[in-house]
Amino acid sequence: MASKKLRRAGLPQNLCERLSRHQITTCQDLLRLSLLELMKVTGQNYWKVQKLLNTVSQFCAPRMQTVYEMKRKRTMNPSTAFLPTTLEDLDKILHGGIACGSITEITGPSGCGKTQFCIMMSLLATLPTSMGGFSGAVIYIDTESAFSAERLIEIAQHRFPHYFASEEKLISMSSSIYLYRELTCDGVLKRIESLEEEIISKNVKLVILDSIASVVRKEFDTKLQGNLRERTNLLTKEASILKYLAEEFSIPVILTNQITTWLSEGLALQADLLSPADDLSLSEGPSRNGAGESGYVTAALGNTWSHSVNTRLILQYLNSQTRQLQIAKSPSAPFTSFLYVIEKSGLVLQDSGQKDQQCCSWEGTNPTLQAIKMQKESCPSRRLFSETHPRLLSFPDTKDLLLQLRIALRCNELLFFF
Numbered sequence: 001m002a003s004k005k006l007r008r009a010g011l012p013q014n015l016c017e018r019l020s021r022h023q024i025t026t027c028q029d030l031l032r033l034s035l036l037e038l039m040k041v042t043g044q045n046y047w048k049v050q051k052l053l054n055t056v057s058q059f060c061a062p063r064m065q066t067v068y069e070m071k072r073k074r075t076m077n078p079s080t081a082f083l084p085t086t087l088e089d090l091d092k093i094l095h096g097g098i099a100c101g102s103i104t105e106i107t108g109p110s111g112c113g114k115t116q117f118c119i120m121m122s123l124l125a126t127l128p129t130s131m132g133g134f135s136g137a138v139i140y141i142d143t144e145s146a147f148s149a150e151r152l153i154e155i156a157q158h159r160f161p162h163y164f165a166s167e168e169k170l171i172s173m174s175s176s177i178y179l180y181r182e183l184t185c186d187g188v189l190k191r192i193e194s195l196e197e198e199i200i201s202k203n204v205k206l207v208i209l210d211s212i213a214s215v216v217r218k219e220f221d222t223k224l225q226g227n228l229r230e231r232t233n234l235l236t237k238e239a240s241i242l243k244y245l246a247e248e249f250s251i252p253v254i255l256t257n258q259i260t261t262w263l264s265e266g267l268a269l270q271a272d273l274l275s276p277a278d279d280l281s282l283s284e285g286p287s288r289n290g291a292g293e294s295g296y297v298t299a300a301l302g303n304t305w306s307h308s309v310n311t312r313l314i315l316q317y318l319n320s321q322t323r324q325l326q327i328a329k330s331p332s333a334p335f336t337s338f339l340y341v342i343e344k345s346g347l348v349l350q351d352s353g354q355k356d357q358q359c360c361s362w363e364g365t366n367p368t369l370q371a372i373k374m375q376k377e378s379c380p381s382r383r384l385f386s387e388t389h390p391r392l393l394s395f396p397d398t399k400d401l402l403l404q405l406r407i408a409l410r411c412n413e414l415l416f417f418f
Ligand SMILES: Nc1ncnc2c1ncn2[C@@H]1O[C@H](COP(=O)(O)OP(=O)(O)OP(=O)(O)O)[C@@H](O)[C@H]1O
Pocket: 108, 109, 110, 111, 112, 113, 114, 115, 116, 117, 144, 146, 151, 154, 258, 342, 343, 344
């Protein structure tokens, strides 16, 4: 990764200092220079500069490893491969919890518990290894000013009442969570770019970005020409840095995302404006299944972004109390869903009697249809958006429909409207 700091490449200290006086601090800065320029800034001869270039190139080139090495590392130290969520059944299906070395996205409508999940995970990462934690620090990038220190303490005291009985433990836990409030895209990118050194110096074992979508959606109106490309470039850059950090330090990276409702003909409505009472079904991927379903809810930020995340967990409402957690995308776990509630101790899965856990094979099935089918089966009383709002979807002019829908939502007059 070219943004790696030269100081980490094993170059002599005096050379690093000399280069930094010329604003050359990363591999990228150095590799951009010609041999002649390098000879000038380093004061070294042609051969030494050639050697320097080789060292730096090798340092930032991606390293190859065999599957055997990968497997051996995980077998030798299985507790470092996953961060347990302490939601037992979920951990079992995920082979131990949130995977290290990759990006996990938590997506869902507003208020369904994404931030609660992140706060809970940040607490869990600080726990000692004997309790399933990573005994490390956490970097929490908050783009919505949603993080609550009081809530963190409440979850800690109710989830682990014995361990957090003393104030000392609470202080130690809360001092290992480093919170950054970044309210602009530029701020988020700069923060992500500067994480490498912090991860090393603070012994960081988990990075959380809550949420990736909010700043991006605020700043990029994708209806304007060129904005979509710029937004995709930014997201791809952020994803690639976060993936690099996850892999390089073998830590989990958790991001939250919002949802978008797609109506027919590609018109999108930001569904995070909607409340649970609006009873929108949430499915992963497009639900145009030929049955005339022209409205669906999906994770925001588009298709390219969807490919950037390794694991996607969807949180959604079933009713005002009970919610559903779905493993919607995972390289190693099947599509599964669980029921959960949010309590003082954070997210709690419903007991096995009420648990809504179903596994299915993806082979030979359309994942979208499978998701919709499972959702219908798991809660027959809930119906798809297109079923509950047939008149809405047969509205002749989609632009007009969208306008009316937005007005109805703002005026809280959905019932009247329908
Ligand atoms: N102390 C608590 N006890 C029980 N439930 C709580 C408590 N605090 C918050 N909640 C629940 O958590 C919900 C808020 O969840 P959260 O803040 O994680 O939403 P979110 O998915 O991050 O939403 P957004 O996308 O708008 O940020 C509340 O609606 C409430 O149901």
